[in-house]
Amino acid sequence: MSWIEIVVEVARAQAENFSDALMELGALSVSVEDADEGTDAEQPLFGEPGMEPKEAAWERSRVIALTPTDFNHAELVELAAAHCKMPVPEHSLRSVADQDWVRLTQSQFEPMLIGKGIWVVPSWHSAPDPTAIVLELDPGLAFGTGSHPTTRLCMEWLEENPPLDKTVLDYGCGSGILAIVAKKLGAGQVEGIDIDPQAVVSAEFNAVRNHCEIDFSLPNKVTTSTYDVVVANILSNPLKLMAPMLSAKVAAGGALVLSGVLARQADEVTAAYAPFIALSVWQERDGWVALHGRRPS
Numbered sequence: 215m216s217w218i219e220i221v222v223e224v225a226r227a228q229a230e231n232f233s234d235a236l237m238e239l240g241a242l243s244v245s246v247e248d249a250d251e252g253t254d255a256e257q258p259l260f261g262e263p264g265m266e267p268k269e270a271a272w273e274r275s276r277v278i279a280l281t282p283t284d285f286n287h288a289e290l291v292e293l294a295a296a297h298c299k300m301p302v303p304e305h306s307l308r309s310v311a312d313q314d315w316v317r318l319t320q321s322q323f324e325p326m327l328i329g330k331g332i333w334v335v336p337s338w339h340s341a342p343d344p345t346a347i348v349l350e351l352d353p354g355l356a357f358g359t360g361s362h363p364t365t366r367l368c369m370e371w372l373e374e375n376p377p378l379d380k381t382v383l384d385y386g387c388g389s390g391i392l393a394i395v396a397k398k399l400g401a402g403q404v405e406g407i408d409i410d411p412q413a414v415v416s417a418e419f420n421a422v423r424n425h426c427e428i429d430f431s432l433p434n435k436v437t438t439s440t441y442d443v444v445v446a447n448i449l450s451n452p453l454k455l456m457a458p459m460l461s462a463k464v465a466a467g468g469a470l471v472l473s474g475v476l477a478r479q480a481d482e483v484t485a486a487y488a489p490f491i492a493l494s495v496w497q498e499r500d501g502w503v504a505l506h507g508r509r510p511s
């Protein structure tokens with residue numbers, strides 16, 4: 215089976231309504247991208263919790279609707295335009311050939327070497343070096359496959375500072391990748407927390423699959439525990455807000471490692487933690503940094 219993509223350019227103000235109308239009228243899926251992508255007029259949109267981008271679309275937005283082949287494509291565009299009370303925009307059609315989507319997706323995830331000797335290996339591959347530290351992890355609904363520089367920075371910090379027999383808290387655990395690597399590097403008790411229930415489920419699944427005993431939970435579990443190592447790869451805004459709480463989770467003499475912070479945000483995050491723990495940049499990668507510091511003994 216194959217499909218047809220309808221491609222339409224609309225102004226920013228119409229992108230969301232037009233996309234919704236296409237979906238209501240029978241499109242199988244709709245995506246919106248910057249029509250100026252790859253040119254000098256390209257407009258990156260960045261957001262993070264509490265700082266969502268003001269504009270949810272681009273000055274010139276390209277709306278792409280996936281439809282069956284036996285569909286009246288011109289009529290769909292006309293009806294969607296009428297629904298949005300806008301002139302009928304020009305459209306073009308692109309044929310999408312059927313593919314082995316599972317194989318195609320899997321081919322994009324190869325085993326990854328992180329740091330000096332940590333392999334992240336999808337289940338459909340065997341580990342290139344079974345004697346190394348191997349995490350079996352498939353891309354899923356939670357963030358944390360090891361491909362993002364912030365995850366890699368935290369994993370590399372843990373590899374360089376092995377938490378042997380130490381207690382570790384992974385705050386914002388996503389897939390659980392950092393908690394699992396900590397456990398595989400010899401940590402004692404390891405816990406993970408995430409605000410997203412789906413992440414907790416994924417992390418629990420991944421821990422079992424990697425034969426690691428780790429306790430994952432939502433943030434509402436109230437404890438006064440402190441940990442020898444606290445690692446949090448979230449984003450600068452929530453990290454700043456959580457500075458008193460996260461710092462209090464670090465045991466005397468323990469280490470705090472933060473990532474999800476852009477290099478240009480390092481000073482403001484360091485300032486938020488200064489009353490509790492002196493942080494400094496450990497390493498920078500692709501514009502992201504990992505910050506670290508120790509609570510005085």
Ligand SMILES: C[S@@+](CC[C@H](N)C(=O)[O-])C[C@H]1O[C@@H](n2cnc3c(N)ncnc32)[C@H](O)[C@@H]1O
Binds near residue numbers: 358390
């Ligand atoms: C960038 S992902 C990091 C995932 C994984 N630890 C890694 O390093 O790849 C950030 C995670 O933090 C979680 N998160 C965001 N805000 C949070 C909060 N206030 N409390 C706990 N978790 C939070 C998100 O749900 C997400 O799973």
